[in-house]
Amino acid sequence: MKLLVTIVLASIYSMAFAQQKTTIIQTDQMQQAIARGAIIWDVRDEKSYLEGHIPGAINIGEVGSVLRDPNKEDYISTEQIQKLFNNAGLDVNRDIVVYGVRGNPYTYFGLYTINYFGGKNAQVYHDGIDGWKQTGLPIQKERQTLAPASVVLVAQPQLVVSNEEMLKIAQSKSVQIIDARTPDEFSGKDVRAIRGGHIPNSVNIPFEDNWQDPTTAIKLSKKQVSDNSGMALKNQTDLKKLYANLDPDKETVVYCQSGVRAAETAVVLKTLGFKKVKVYDSAWLGWGNNLKAPVADETFLNVGALNAKMAAMQNKINQLEDALKAKNN
Numbered sequence: 483m484k485l486l487v488t489i490v491l492a493s494i495y496s497m498a499f500a501q502q503k504t505t506i507i508q509t510d511q512m513q514q515a516i517a518r519g520a521i522i523w524d525v526r527d528e529k530s531y532l533e534g535h536i537p538g539a540i541n542i543g544e545v546g547s548v549l550r551d552p553n554k555e556d557y558i559s560t561e562q563i564q565k566l567f568n569n570a571g572l573d574v575n576r577d578i579v580v581y582g583v584r585g586n587p588y589t590y591f592g593l594y595t596i597n598y599f600g601g602k603n604a605q606v607y608h609d610g611i612d613g614w615k616q617t618g619l620p621i622q623k624e625r626q627t628l629a630p631a632s633v634v635l636v637a638q639p640q641l642v643v644s645n646e647e648m649l650k651i652a653q654s655k656s657v658q659i660i661d662a663r664t665p666d667e668f669s670g671k672d673v674r675a676i677r678g679g680h681i682p683n684s685v686n687i688p689f690e691d692n693w694q695d696p697t698t699a700i701k702l703s704k705k706q707v708s709d710n711s712g713m714a715l716k717n718q719t720d721l722k723k724l725y726a727n728l729d730p731d732k733e734t735v736v737y738c739q740s741g742v743r744a745a746e747t748a749v750v751l752k753t754l755g756f757k758k759v760k761v762y763d764s765a766w767l768g769w770g771n772n773l774k775a776p777v778a779d780e781t782f783l784n785v786g787a788l789n790a791k792m793a794a795m796q797n798k799i800n801q802l803e804d805a806l807k808a809k810n811n
Contacts, residue, residue, distance in 0.1 A: 689747050
């Protein structure tokens, strides 16, 4: 009888979870995920993880560093990622919740990675370790391990847009293109490839605009605020206003510099009911460095000027080091 009751309760709980499941979750839903045995993936660097993480969370290092080539900022080989995931017990077919620091788009990049390699049951905890701590919940400092998995990762290319596809899309006004970079990157003032500017027909909605206070990162750097609470997501009403000029029924492609910031915007759009959302994974690095690709507000990287600035900076560093040595002697 006891076993029957347990099975019935588990069935009811599973049905309720399926009905209530959302992609972006809150702290109480994170607690529920832990209670039901979900894999909790902390995508921060190892040092931050060991200083304190959500109990039960696993970690394979800073997600942007361990899963991507440092130069091209593309994924390392699927075989390498598969080995990393399987060794960590990170089974993409299981129930997974991804978290990091509040507002950090790399959390969404972790979710995007799970989905890209076939996962269909993953969520993201936007407020992350900050939201967890602010609620007064306990943290764990010991490393958590899971039994190794043996999953074959299969990429899902239909979730992304290739360079060839993007060239066609840029010429078509039937697809909405969102540039999730900063206004300076969009205008070509901030050049982060061979060329600066933006893809023709794209609209600039920086991913930070999804936050309650888009200027939080700047305020933190200037010590104008004491925490990152402003990086919490806007409510659904305000998010709908932010994207009100776009059609949820049209195909939408999001891009940024390397696909990370775009991942956050893509998830937000899906929660708003946008039906056909894809990420241009090669992003501005792929587009700006392809001289055959058309660019609006085109600017070019002045390598000579950049080298001069770097040389001047190195000279200042050398002078400071010399001054410190002289003072210590």
